[in-house]
Amino acid sequence: MDYAVLTGIVLVAGVMLALVAQWRDWRPPLVVAIVVGVAVRVLIMYTSAIDSWQPVDFMESFKPAGEAVLRGQDPVLASEGGWHFLPTIPYVYGILLWLGIPWEYAGRLVTVVADIVLIPLVAKLAGGPKASLRALQYALSPLALLIASVHGQVEPVALVFGVAAFVVARGPGSPERAGVRTEVVAKVRRGVAAYGVRASIPRVIGRGGMLHRALLPGPGDVAHLKRAALAGLLMGLALCAKSWPIWLIPGMLLLLPNLRSRVAALFTTGLVPIFFLVTLPIFAGTSLKQIPEVIRIIQDIRPIIGEWGWTPWITGGDWALIPWAAKLGTYLIYACVIGAIFVWRRADPIDMTMAILLVFMVVTPRLGAQYLLWFMPFLIARPTRFAWPAIVGVSLWAAYGYLYMTQFDVTTWWYLHRDWSRASIVLLPILALAMPWGRRVSTAPDLAPAVDTSAKAKVTSAA
Known part of the structure; x- marks a missing residue:
């Protein structure tokens, strides 16, 4: 990489400025954060585009997908498996190439624009008086700069739609939201204790039961459904960029006010990928x-x-095809994600989502540096005690791979990779500590209309 020193200086200066802003509690206007974010991203995009080193997947997987669209061919099949997602982003690649923009710029333009849009979205996600501070800190995030401007990986595209879905689903009002409500669950338990399981089933799922009433229109129903449909549309677009935003869906659904809106959002989420297919x-x-x-x-x-x-x-720091380890890691992911959902079920849905993404990073058997961007907007928007040690730690690890290891030939790169990959284990406890352990139960009032479970509202058995 020819411009590693310049890029490194920009990254270090950005981290220092972000930490000073945290220490001094700077709250600049949002436009300042956006201008700073645009400036550093465009600078690094330019130096990366004219660099003699280009990421392998950027040139050999993403570029063929865009060229396939330009030729009117399927981007998945024509790239020989190099692109294994829906064709949404290759369509954009194809348009930019058709306009005559060189690939080194066109491929990165998609991710840089998405990452710039993320800056005000992080402010919206954070909410409150420190929203502009969080926007500035994301604008200076070294990992975001590396992924969007150097690598041209599509994580920012998935994130811009995913974070927008959260902002829309939460809607107006306080940025603090309650998680899973416990009152209805408690009343169901009391009903089971009083009437027995068999007699309680129709009271819960029968006509006039709790589930039936939860699906009936209520006050502001049209507005809630419109909001849910838009949130689902945005989340569906996130899934069209990559498959991993599926981990964002539980948090998005919990931010919606009632069961009807959640069903609508889930429907539109699935509809978008089907459309592109x-x-x-x-x-x-x-x-x-x-x-x-x-x-x-x-x-x-x-x-x-x-x-x-x-x-x-297990591999000695090299890449390897080991099915049993991959399968074990997959089972660990499922178990730990379910555990995180259970532990943070009463937390703010954004905190629950942050916990899901961080626990994924801790237990996953396979990961590229770009995966570490998944949790970054959420952790910056709602920082925990160990947020910045985690942000700086993963940024240093990724920067070593992007800026230092690319200075050498292939053989030397592989030797360096052995130590680099094994050193990542040091970051796992830091990421675990960065989870929102102190925010497992939200103290925010529940804004959703409660389901009426009183005896008067029930249809008589037995109706």
């Missing part, structure tokens, strides 16, 4: 016979481990 023959030239093959490639995840966390200590 079924329209492949129209927009990408994919034949109907090829769609099952496209789905197979998108679903295929090779069990490559050895880049991060505990798995490099």
Whole structure:
């Protein structure tokens, strides 16, 4: 990498400014944060575009996908599996290439614009008097600069839609929200204790029962459904960029005010990826016979481990195909994510989402440096006690890979990779400490209309 020193200076200066802003409690106007964010991203994008070193996947996976769209071909099949997501982003690549923009700029322009839009979204996500401070800190986030401006990885695109979905789902009012309500659960338990399981079932799921009443229109129902539909649309677009935003869906749903709006949001979330899949023959030239093959490639995840966390200590710091370790890690992810949802079920949904993403990073068997950006907008918007040790730690680890290791030939890179990948295990306890342990129960009032579970509201058995 030719401009590693300049990039490193910008990253270090940005971190120092972000920490000083935290210490001095600076709250600049939002426009200042956006201007700073634009300036540093455009600078690093320019130096990265004219650099003699370009990321392998950026050139050999993303570029062929954009060129395939330009030729009217399916980006998944024409890139020979290099692009294994829905074609939404390659469509944008194709348009930019059609306009004559060189790939080194066009590929990064998509991620840089998305990352710039994330700056005011982080302010919205944070809310309150320190919103502009959080926006400035994200504008200076070294990891975001590396992923968006150097690597051109598409994480910022998935995040811009995912974070926007959270902002829309939360709607107006206080930025603090309650998690799962416990009053209804307690009343169900009391009902079971009083009437028995068999007699309680129709009172919960029967006509006139709690579930039935929860699905009936209520005050402000149209406004809630519109908000839910828009939030679901945005989350669906996030899933069209990459598959990992599925971990954001529980938090988004909990931010919505009632069951009807959550059902609407879930429906529109799923509708968007289906739309881009079924329209492949129209927009990408994919034949109907090829769609099952496209789905197979998108679903295929090779069990490559050895880049991060505990798995490099199994592989000696190299990449390896070890199915049992990948399977174990996958089971750990599912178990720990379910555990995080349970532990933080009564927390603010943003805190619950942050816990889900951080626990994923701790236990995952496979990870690229770009994955570490997943939790960054949430952790910066709602920092915990160990937020900045985690932010600085993962940024240093990623910067070593992007700026230092790229100075050497392939053989030397692999030797350095062994120590670099194994060193990542030091970050796991820091990420675990950065989880919002002190915010497992939200003290915010519940803004959702409660379901009437009184005896008067019930339909008589037995009606």
